[in-house]
Amino acid sequence: MWLTRHIGPAGWTFLFVLAVVATAVPYANQLLPPDHPWHASSYVVGLLGKYLTFALLALSVDLIWGYCGILSLGHGAFFALGGYAMGMYLMRQIGDRGVYADPLLPDFMVFLNWQELPWYWYGFDSFLFAMLMVMLVPGLLAFLFGWFAFRSRVTGVYLSIITQAMTYALMLAFFRNDMGFGGNNGLTDFKDILGFDLQSDATRCALFVASAAALGLGFMLARAVTGSTFGKVLVAIRDAESRTRFLGYRVDHYKLAAFTLSAMMAGVAGALYVPQVGIINPGEFAPANSIEIVVWVAVGGRGTLIGAALGAVVVNYAKTVFTGTFPEYWLFFLGGLFVFVTLFMPRGILGVADDLRRRFRRPSAPSARPADQPAE
Amino acid sequence: MNRPAILAAATGLLMASTALHSAYAQETIKVGILHSLSGTMAISETTLKDVMLMLIEQQNEEGGVLGMQLEPVVVDPASDWPLFAEKARELIEVEGVAATFGTWTSVSRKSVLPVFEELNGLLFYPVQYEGEESSRNVFYTGAAPNQQAIPAVDYLMEVEGVERWVLEGTDYVYPRTTNKILEAYLKSHGVADEDISINYTPFGHADWQTRVSFIKDFGAEGKKTAVVSTINGDANVPFYKELAAQGVAASDIPVVAFSVGEEELAGLDTAPLVGHLAAWNYFMSVDTDANYDFIDTWLEFIGDEERVTNDPMEAHYIGFNMWVKAVEKAGTTDPDAVIDAIIGVSVPNLSGGYSAMMPNHHITKPVLIGEIQDDGQFAIVYETPGLVVGDAWSDYLEGSKDLIADWRAPMSCGNFNVATGTCGGSGS
Amino acid sequence: MRLFCACAVLLLSLTALGNARADEDLRPLVDALGGGNFRETAGAVADLAATGNPAAAPVLELLRAGDLYTRRSDGVVVRGARAGRDIALSDVFTGEELETVGRREARQIRVNNSLRRDIDAALGQLTLLSPDPRVRAGAAQAMFNARDSAALPLLEEAIAREEEPEIMERLILARAAIQALHGESDSVRLEAIDEIAQRGDREASALLATVARDAPPAVTEAAEAGIAAIERRLALWNMAQNVVFGLSLGSVLLLAAIGLAITFGVMGVINMAHGEMVMLGAYTTFVVQEIIRTSAPWLFDWSLLIALPLAFLVAGAVGVAIERGVIRFLYGRPLETLLATWGLSLILQQAVRTIFGPTNRQVGTPDWMTGSIELGGLSLAMNRVVIILFALAVFAALIVFLRRSRFGLHMRAVTQNRAMASSMGIRTNWVDALTFGLGSGIAGIAGVALSQIDNVSPNLGQAYIIDSFMVVVFGGVGNLWGTLVGAMTLGVANKLMEPWAGAVLAKIFVLVFIILFIQKRPRGLFALKGRAVDA
């Protein structure tokens, strides 16, 4: 099968672990009694579910940064757009159970005296339509943005900065209450999804499993893409863009395809994130968030996919622990971690693991690999 | 160790550590403190964390509550709204706190609200806000719009004779709602449409040249003009600096603000701003013994003579004391018992009176209006004769004028519609 | 105020009598200031003014400044100075120190805006004939604001005596203001309206609008005609005013971005910690002012100038440390510098938060930066003018430095051809460190200027970092002139759009414009052309 052709042993192990986690956590939550030492509270389920969506997001960034050299500092925008599409569906699901009991309008519209539902909210009462939008809206934005940017051969830092401008502009736009997306408060107070209560542990577990499945699928897709000739062209573009062009490849088309795919993956991640954390607001568009995603990938090891997912989980786990244990000092840890990783672990956690393994197996084999870092 | 194994180990570790945590026996009563210590809101919220630590320490010196010591649990939600929800869940589910004091922005409160309702926690929210909410699990110890905005506008109309209004706000829900209420209120007092200008700027807006210049022009039409500012946090300092730079004096165009307190002024040279106003329920300059005691304890605790006190700090002071009293009344920290016990509880506030918890989970407060002094303090120029009851649902908004909140049995409803006689919407 | 006429007469006769006896006469009136409510205090102010005793003026000034207290023990009104939790009390007239009491022992006499207006009017009357021209100028302005018909005779007196043409003009305007509102006949009022319309600024139009509201038809008509004329005049200036606002915003952007134009533009380091260098500069200013405040208050007006070199050194030193400690291992990997400097920016922010606390810190404005200049219909706030000039000066100095100095030569040599420069004996690693230090130092200098208009808080840098990158990229990486033109263009575009689009949309439009512009010119406004680009 095309999807499984290029997964490889490490990939299969990754998928296996993912599958184990996806079964063990719901089991520990649903079937083990609360006083059991291995019981997973809904807090843990929610937390791990969040990590998984971040891992998928990191995967999408790694696909274009690690394999195609496109450093997007605006990927949070696609994540957020997917989240908003999901959020709009969840808002419509509230129906007349909002505080003002308006059957049609979400609460924030009622209390700002909106009279009717804006046209762009139509259709979001349908789950299928919303899911379509989860992929279509980020995909379309990425396509339009990429169409212009890649055709004009905007590369490197310039591209990074305009992706940042994009997410910044979107953040400002979504902050406006006049836009009809709830302004700063965003969308919140969700009740249920597909008729299942979002507050129940069973739904939470289901969302967790869905996130794990999405991550697994996203990983397989990314592996299939990067393993194909298409993926080899992407790496070729990353390492020697103009050479690839002289070979007759339409570099802009390749970049556009990868960028759009990546944006759609980010959108799916956002859509799974929102019901698990219960809120989506314009803060997700903040340029700092997008930079953080890149940091996850760098920490895990770029251009490895598994590393990206791992990095997202590790950094966020560290954040969870530190914000609770050292609330005053966690920024020192986090900042220090980034500096340390760039200086001493340029290929990330996975690179270090790789080196260790290599040393273990072939104590003195000279590395046949080229320079660690691809040209940028 | 191969790659996936690391992931598996990390997951296992996480689950194990959280499981261990909750297994501890409860010898103390844990109190959650949920304020941002980093990010954009740290500037305001860090002080509230400190004041909570001080109040808890004080209470412990007096023997704690129910004979048990209180144990503060501080977490940092880092000005990140989804993180607020996660941390709230951590506090209640993992740490098992009896009550949580925290959040500042509306969005952070909205973010944690479902968590507190689901896990039946208690949240004391200390900041003035837009109203339009009443939850069984939340106690609103800050001002509702009728405890701040409307008295301030009344004052300006009566004392200063203001006839023309600029409602200048940051574009988020609190200013939007407050200005909607004020607009309706002003119109009901015969202010014409063209005498009201409403404008919104983004968060952290730093360049106020155009707006201040507009305000000057708007005020130059011969009618006494005032600005009602619901500008948030960071944007205030550049706004006031621009007012001073363009020479907008309080005697010409007074600015009354609802989000500017002593903490915000601490970052400003207030000499050019003397006479601009703020409406709160507490000022550091309140001339009562209770207040002086509070200030002395605070300065001692924080170890810095330059620090100030402000309204949200008083709100925590009131809220904390109410919770303590309610727990003692109920004889347990069980949330349901405390929720029942706390209504009607009345504790001294710092302005010389008593504040009581009302059935709508808002409290009674006096409304004070202060003018900025050159030492960064406010001189109180007006005080409502009696206490004002916080109104969860505004009478001036179309959607909410028929709604009331009453959490006493048998009604137990946060949004009861008196027109239809039903407990609408979520009902939770 | 009802007694102002009398007071004018009294004033003339009593000016010479500033003796202790008069002080004693005033004491009961001064004690009455602490009456408890604003109405009583206002009455006491009027009574004090009515004495016409010049010794009353300083007391009123103390009252206005909030420095008068009522002593709890005996109800005597004294002067108070807060010292921490205590208040040092002294005599209102002699300044003789009385005692220091806890703050619960003395109650400040409060002043509200209307009382403050009364005090100003009273002070205006008491000081209109003062020998100090600056005081007289202030008094004239107070007269204009008060528009009290009772003060007319005093004004006439003052006009007859005045010799300074500028103050004379103000006095005449104050008289016109009173006459336009309260003139006995329409002709007097019309004449006054003419006088005011001549002045032609906002204040005049505001005054005329007041006049027009409640007057006979002829007067209203004249006032409205006057307003219309002023409006026409001002409309022309409005555009110019917006351009000035734009240039001012542009110069702020320029200041914020110019250091980045070096660290990012010239060295290729995606320096996310740039904003924190600006923040360090602002905090340096704060520290300098704190030290001056406590140990050398007379230096306050110089505080910013003192802070400039220090901010440069502090931020520059941190910059050099960052370059030596982190950046130098990352050359040729620009995108990794982004990650490392991002981490550094978190650390720096939290460090400042730990040291100085999370709240805003106060940085004062020296006197010479307050007030504004009126230029035709333009009103230029002094601090903005200073910042515009300062930004341009920094830019010019930098250009000259890079062109003319030996270091500038080395720096250009290293950035153009590292190997060649190295082989010619240039110590490239020191040039790198100092270049980074230079960029950081300039950011520190920018922080001194920005402390005048923005928050001095740990978040200060975050507010400028994105805008700075936009400016540098828009202008063209590696080109300082591009940064200048880019900053000014974006500033002016933003400000010209803001009045009709609002602040948020204006900013969004600017961002979208940058995105589209980069499509058209993928290397910014002032791109290097030729084969070298792809090398």
Add this chain to the structure above:
Amino acid sequence: MAYPPTTDAILYLDGVSVSFDGFKALNALSFLIDPGELRAIIGPNGAGKTTMMDVVTGKTRPDGGTVLFEGKVDLTRQDEAAIAGLGIGRKFQKPTVFEHHSVFDNLLLALKGNRSPYRTLFARLGRDDRGRIDEILGIIRLGHVREEPAGALSHGQKQWLEIGMLLAQDPKLLLVDEPAAGMTDAETAETATLLKEIAQSHSVVVVEHDMAFVRELGCRVTVLHEGSVLAEGSLDQVSADHRVIEVYLGR
């Protein structure tokens, strides 16, 4: 429109000019290459050799002039990928191979075939393709390192790999920029032989400094100077031209 003029030439340049910031890199350059021809282009530094290649391959757009491929396609209106698609291959002066890819993958990417993203995403490597790559690996003598990353190759090996990639591309016209740079004498001779072999079935334009190498090629020579053609003919002819001598030796 004045053109297209009819021509049988595979590459036709007429009056092509390019300037960078006032500096004229190409100044009304005109020459043509016949189908199947092997041509060497020589000239001192800055004569415009590389810029000429940039123009032909679409990297640089000329300010004026005509560039025709196979007498019909106007190359100034095409981008790099389209020009490569037409059948013009280019080897750079500094060998540029994809360092992170294996030798095999480098050749695979260069292999003639459909270049659309959709095709490459789902394509499977066919037996014919594999055979062709093996064949080229044999020609360029890199069969023993087929799975090594290209970045680990020696300089000479990279040069050969790049020539191999050109072969895989199977273009009608090859532009080869200083193929012998940095090679040992033995390698240089072998390279010349290889190029001559290739020229049997392709048109080849070689830009070169190394006169010995050019002599080895034994083909027609065009001398560029200051962006235009100074002389053209056999190597002996142009070496005798006094203007060429002046340009090479006179300064």
